[in-house]
Amino acid sequence: MARWAITIHGGAGVDPKLPEQSQEEAKRVLARCLQIGVDALRAGSSALDVVEAVVRELETDPFFNSGRGSALTRRGTVEMEASIMDGRGRRCGAVSGVSTVKNPVSLARRVMENSPHSYLAFEGAEEFARDQGLETVDNSYFITEDNIGMLKLAKEANTILFDYRIPDTCSALAGADNHKNGMVMNGLPISIYAPETVGCAVVDSNGFCAAATSTGGLMNKMTGRIGDSPLIGSGTYACDLCAVSCTGEGEAIIRSTLARDVAAVMEYKGLALQEAVDFCVKERLDEGFAGLIAVSKTGEVAYGFNCTGMFRGCATEDGFMEVGIWE
Amino acid sequence: MGWALALHGGAGDIPRSLPAELKEARLATLRRCLDVGTAALRAGRPAIDVVELVVRELEDCPHFNAGRGSVLTADGTVEMEACVMEGATLRCGAVAGLSTVVNAVSLARLVMDRTPHIFLAFHGAEAFARDQGVETKDPTHFITEHNIERLRQAKEANRVQIDYTQPLQAQAPTDDNSQLGTVGCVAIDAAGNLATATSTGGLVNKMAGRLGDTPMVGAGTYANALCAVSATGKGETIIRHTVARDVAALMEHRGLTLRDAAARVVGGAPRGDVGLVAVSAAGEVCMVHNTTGMFRACATEGGHAE
Numbered sequence: 044m045a046r047w048a049i050t051i052h053g054g055a056g057v058d059p060k061l062p063e064q065s066q067e068e069a070k071r072v073l074a075r076c077l078q079i080g081v082d083a084l085r086a087g088s089s090a091l092d093v094v095e096a097v098v099r100e101l102e103t104d105p106f107f108n109s110g111r112g113s114a115l116t117r118r119g120t121v122e123m124e125a126s127i128m129d130g131r132g133r134r135c136g137a138v139s140g141v142s143t144v145k146n147p148v149s150l151a152r153r154v155m156e157n158s159p160h161s162y163l164a165f166e167g168a169e170e171f172a173r174d175q176g177l178e179t180v181d182n183s184y185f186i187t188e189d190n191i192g193m194l195k196l197a198k199e200a201n202t203i204l205f206d207y208r209i210p211d212t213c214s215a216l217a218g219a220d221n222h223k224n225g226m227v228m229n230g231l232p233i234s235i236y237a238p239e240t241v242g243c244a245v246v247d248s249n250g251f252c253a254a255a256t257s258t259g260g261l262m263n264k265m266t267g268r269i270g271d272s273p274l275i276g277s278g279t280y281a282c283d284l285c286a287v288s289c290t291g292e293g294e295a296i297i298r299s300t301l302a303r304d305v306a307a308v309m310e311y312k313g314l315a316l317q318e319a320v321d322f323c324v325k326e327r328l329d330e331g332f333a334g335l336i337a338v339s340k341t342g343e344v345a346y347g348f349n350c351t352g353m354f355r356g357c358a359t360e361d362g363f364m365e366v367g368i369w370e
Numbered sequence: 371m372g373w374a375l376a377l378h379g380g381a382g383d384i385p386r387s388l389p390a391e392l393k394e395a396r397l398a399t400l401r402r403c404l405d406v407g408t409a410a411l412r413a414g415r416p417a418i419d420v421v422e423l424v425v426r427e428l429e430d431c432p433h434f435n436a437g438r439g440s441v442l443t444a445d446g447t448v449e450m451e452a453c454v455m456e457g458a459t460l461r462c463g464a465v466a467g468l469s470t471v472v473n474a475v476s477l478a479r480l481v482m483d484r485t486p487h488i489f490l491a492f493h494g495a496e497a498f499a500r501d502q503g504v505e506t507k508d509p510t511h512f513i514t515e516h517n518i519e520r521l522r523q524a525k526e527a528n529r530v531q532i533d534y535t536q537p538l539q540a541q542a543p544t545d546d547n548s549q550l551g552t553v554g555c556v557a558i559d560a561a562g563n564l565a566t567a568t569s570t571g572g573l574v575n576k577m578a579g580r581l582g583d584t585p586m587v588g589a590g591t592y593a594n595a596l597c598a599v600s601a602t603g604k605g606e607t608i609i610r611h612t613v614a615r616d617v618a619a620l621m622e623h624r625g626l627t628l629r630d631a632a633a634r635v636v637g638g639a640p641r642g643d644v645g646l647v648a649v650s651a652a653g654e655v656c657m658v659h660n661t662t663g664m665f666r667a668c669a670t671e672g673g674h675a676e
Contacts, residue, residue, distance in 0.1 A: 133610040139581075140492060160580045161606045165467060165492040167579010230486060261487075267494010268487045269466075276588040276612040294488050298460040300588035303612045304619070311623035329460075 045250030046342030046360040047084040051077055051097055051243045053107040053354030055291040055334030056228045056236055057368055066368060068106060069354050073366040076100045077356040080245065081364070090245040090253035090286070091129045091152075098125070098148040098255045101241035107354070109241045110146060111185050113259020115194045116266045121185040123259050124273040125151045126162075130252035130281035130340075137273040140165035143179040144172045148257045151273070153177065162273065185259070196235045197263040225350040228332050229261055229292050233351060236262070240272050242279070242288030246338045248360075252286035254279050254302070261293060271296035276303035284309050285316060287337040291350060295331020299323070305337055317345040324349050372671030373411040373560050376655045377403055377424055379434045379665035380551025381602045381645025392433065396665055399431045404667040404675070407555065411671075417557040417565035417598075418456050418479070425452070425475040425567040428553035434665075436553045437473060438512050440571020442521040443578045448512040450571055451491075451585040452478040457564030457593035457651075464585035467492035470506040471499045475569045478585070480504070489585060517574075524575040552584055554591070554600030556649045560671075564651060566591050566598040566614075573605065583608035588615035596621045596651055597628055603644040603661060611639050617648055632656045 053073055080097040088096075102110025113121045125147035126137035136155025139162070141147045153175045154163050163171055172179060228236045240258035247253075256279045258272040270293030271278035280287045280302035287302040296302075304327055308319040316339040324335070324347035334348025336355060344357040356366035379400055407424040411417075429437025440448045451466035452474035463482025466489070468474050480502050481490050490498055499506060552570035559565075568591045570584045582605030583590035590601045592614030599614040608614075613635055620631035628650035636644050636658050645659030647666060655668045657676075669675040 135610055137581075158577060159606075160577060161609050162581040162586075163577060163579045164581055165579055167577055170579070171577065265485065265487060265490060265494055265498065267467075267490045267492055267497070269464075269489035269491055274489075274586055274588075275609050276586070276615060280612075294486070297488050297587050298462060300592070300612070300615045303588055303615055307616065307619040308623060311619055 045246065045248060045340065047246060047248045048338045048342045048344045048357070048359040049077065049080040049084060049093065049243065049245045050336035050338055050344045050346060050357040051080065051101070051355065052288060052290055052334065052336045052346070053101065053241050055348045055353040056225065056233065056332055056350045057352030057354065058233045059351055060234065069368065070366045072104050072106045073354060073356040077358055077364065077366065080243065081358050084245070084247060087248060090247040090251045093245045093247065094127065094243040094253045094255040095148055095152055097243040098241060098257050099146045102146050102148060102257050105187050107241045108259045109257040112187050112190065113185050114262040115186065115190050117263050118266055119191070119194060120266070121182055121259055122266065123147045123185070123257070124269060125255065125257035126273045126275060126279040127151045127155060127255040128253065128275060128279050128281040128286070129155070130283055130286055133282055135161050135275045137162040137275060138164065138168045139269045139273045140267070141168055142182045143169060145178045145180055148255050150177055151255070161275070193235060193262055197231055200231050200235055201263060225332050228350065231262065240278070240290040242290060242336065244286040244288050244336050244338045246286065246340055246342055250340045252281045252338060252340055254281045254286035254288045256288045276300045278302060280306055282306050283340060285337055285339045287335055289333055289335040290353070291333025291348070292331045295328055296333050298331070299327040301327060301333065301335060305335065316343045320345040320347040372653055373558055374649045374653045374655045374668070374670040375404070375407045375411060375420065375555070375557045376647035376649055376657055376668035377407065377428070377555040377666065378600065378602055378645065378647045378657065379428060379553050381659040381661040381664035382551050396433050399428070399433060400665060400667040403427045404669055407557065408669050411557065411559055414560055416561070417559040417563045418454065420557045420559065421555040421565045421567035422454060422475055422479055424555040425553060425569050426473045429473050429475060429569050432514050434553045435551050435571045436569040439514050439517065440512050441574040442513065442517050444575050445578050446521060447578065448509060448571055449578065450474045450569070451581060452567070452569035453585045453587065453591040454478045454482060454567040455565065455587060455591055455593040457595055457598050460594060462488055462587050464489040464587065465491065465495045466581050466585045467579070468495055469509045470496060472505040472507055475567050477504055488587070520574050552590065552602040554602060554647060556598040556600050556647050558598070558649045558651065558653055562651065564593050564595070564598040564649065566593040566600045568600045588612050590614060592618060594618050597648055599646055599648040601644060601646040602664070607639050607643040611635065613639070613644060613646060617646070621650070628654045628656050632658045636660050
C-alpha cells in the first residue's frame with residue numbers, strides 16, 4: 044500500500060523584512076491547513092478531496108492571496124482563479140475571473156465533474172456557479188483593508204517602475220541587481236509584492252495524486268489578466284507519477300510550463316521527484332522567480348524556489364511534519 | 371535547413387461527403403495562405419510576423435472556425451481566443467472571450483509585446499483592444515449562416531461537437547458541411563527562429579465562458595528552441611495531454627525526432643481528438659492527426675510543399 048503525503052504553499056517571494064508577528068501568523072495558518080489535510084488522509088480520504096478541502100481552508104483564511112484576502116485588480120476589485128487536477132485520468136477543471144464565488148477551487152472541481160468542459164471564465168463561470176448552487180457573496184467580501192493599502196502602494200510603485208522588463212526605463216529600484224536577487228518581483232518591490240497563490244499537492248494511501256492552486260492574482264493587474272494558477276501545465280499539474288502546484292511570477296511559470304515540466308522530466312528523463320523539482324527551478328525559470336511544491340506517487344514530498352522565501356508546509360505518513368518560510 | 375512553414379485549418383471527423391465546393395473553398399484558402407507565408411519567409415520576415423499574418427488570413431476567411439466564421443456558444447454568440455509564442459525567447463501572448471476583435475491573433479501579439487502579462491480575457495481583453503486601437507466590428511460580423519445552422523443542429527442533438535464531428539448517435543443525419551476547427555501556423559525563418567500561432571472560435575454550443583486549449587500555453591500552442599507546435603481538435607483532451615508542450619518535451623528529454631515525438635503524442639490521445647502541425651529547429655515539418663482528416667498545408671525552403 045502506498046504512503047500518503049501532502050505539501051501546501053501560501054506563495055513564493057517573501058519580504059525578508061516581514062515582521063516576526065506576520066511570520067508566526069503565516070506558520071499558524073499553514074500548520075492548521077496542513078493538519079486538516081493530514082487528518083483527512085489518515086481517515087482515508089482521496090487525494091482530490093484532500094486538495095480541495097485544504098485549498099478551501101487557505102482561500103477562506105484572509106492571510107494569503109486567494110479567496111478572501113485576494114490581491115486587487117487595478118480597479119480595486121477581486122478577480123479570482125483556480126484549478127484542480129486529478130492525477131487519475133488527468134481530469135482537470137479551472138476557473139478565472141471569479142468575483143462572487145466564495146471558494147473558487149470548489150467551482151473548478153465542479154467544472155471538472157459537472158460540465159463537459161475544463162475551463163470556464165468570467166460571466167460564464169459565475170453563471171455556472173449559480174446553476175451549481177455554490178455559495179456566493181458580494182465581491183466586497185474578498186477585499187481586505189490590508190490589500191486596499193497594498194494596492195495604493197503598488198500603484199505608486201508602478202508609476203516609478205514603468206516596465207520592469209525594460210531595464211533602462213526603470214528607476215534604480217528596479218535595477219538589474221534588485222531584480223536578480225529577488226528584491227523586485229512582478230515589477231514590484233518585495234515589500235509590496237504579494238505572493239500570489241495558495242496550493243496543495245497530495246498523494247493518498249492508494250497512490251493517487253492530485254493538485255490544486257488558487258489565487259487572486261497579481262496586485263494591480265489589468266482586469267481580465269489571467270495568470271498561471273488556472274492554467275493546467277503551468278500552475279497546476281497531476282498525473283500518475285506526481286502532483287505539482289506552483290507560485291511566483293505567473294508569466295515566468297507560464298513560459299516554462301513549470302508544473303508539467305516537473306512531471307515531464309520525471310516521465311521522460313527518469314528523474315526522481317526532488318531532482319526533477321531542482322532541475323526545473325534551476326534550469327527553467329531563467330530570470331523569473333517562482334517556487335513549487337510536489338509529491339510523488341510513492342509518498343515523497345519536495346519543494347523548491349529560487350526567490351527569497353516560500354510559505355510552505357509538508358507532512359508524510361511516517362509522522363514527519365513541518366512548516367517553513369525561508370531557505 | 372532554411373525556412374519552413376506549416377498551417378492547419380482544423381482536425382476532426384471531416385465527412386467524406388463534404389460538398390466539393392466547400393472543400394475546395396477551404397483548400398484554396400489554405401493554398402493562398404501558404405503562398406502568403408512562404409512569400410514572407412522568402413522576403414526574410416521573422417517567424418513571429420509570418421505566423422501572425424498567416425493566421426490573420428485564416429481568421430478573415432469565413433470557412434474556418436476563427437475570426438469571422440467562428441462557431442457559436444450555447445447563447446448564439448461568438449467568443450474567440452488566440453495565442454502566439456516565440457521559440458527563441460519563450461515570449462507568449464494569449465487572449466480569450468473576444469467578441470468584437472477582427473483579428474484575435476494580433477491582439478494576442480500585442481499582449482505579448484505591450485503588456486507585462488501573458489493572457490487577457492473577456493472585458494479586460496476587449497478594453498485592451500480598444501486602448502490599442504485594433505480593428506473591431508459589431509459581434510454580428512463574425513456570425514455566419516452555416517454556424518447558426520450548426521448550433522441549431524448541435525442543440526437538437528444536445529451535444530458539444532468539434533465543429534464537424536459526425537453525430538455519435540445515428541439519429542441526426544445531418545450531412546455535416548460543418549465548419550472546420552481551430553486554425554494555426556508554425557514557422558521557422560531564415561535566421562532559424564521558431565514561432566507558432568493558433569486561433570479559434572472554440573466548440574460549437576460551448577457554454578459561455580468556456581476556454582479551450584488554444585490560448586493555453588503548452589496545450590494548443592507552444593514553441594521553444596527545439597520546435598513550434600499548433601494543435602487542434604478536442605480542447606479538453608489537448609489540455610489534459612499538454613499536447614504542444616509534450617512534443618517539445620519528448621524531443622528534449624528522449625531525443626526523439628519531431629516526427630516521432632508528434633506521432634507519439636497524437637497517438638497517445640483518444641482517437642478522433644487531436645491533430646497538430648509542427649516545425650523543428652532543423653527545418654523539418656510535420657503534420658499529424660488521429661482524426662479522420664485535417665485541413666493542412668506546408669512548405670519548406672528545400673522545395674517540399676503539400
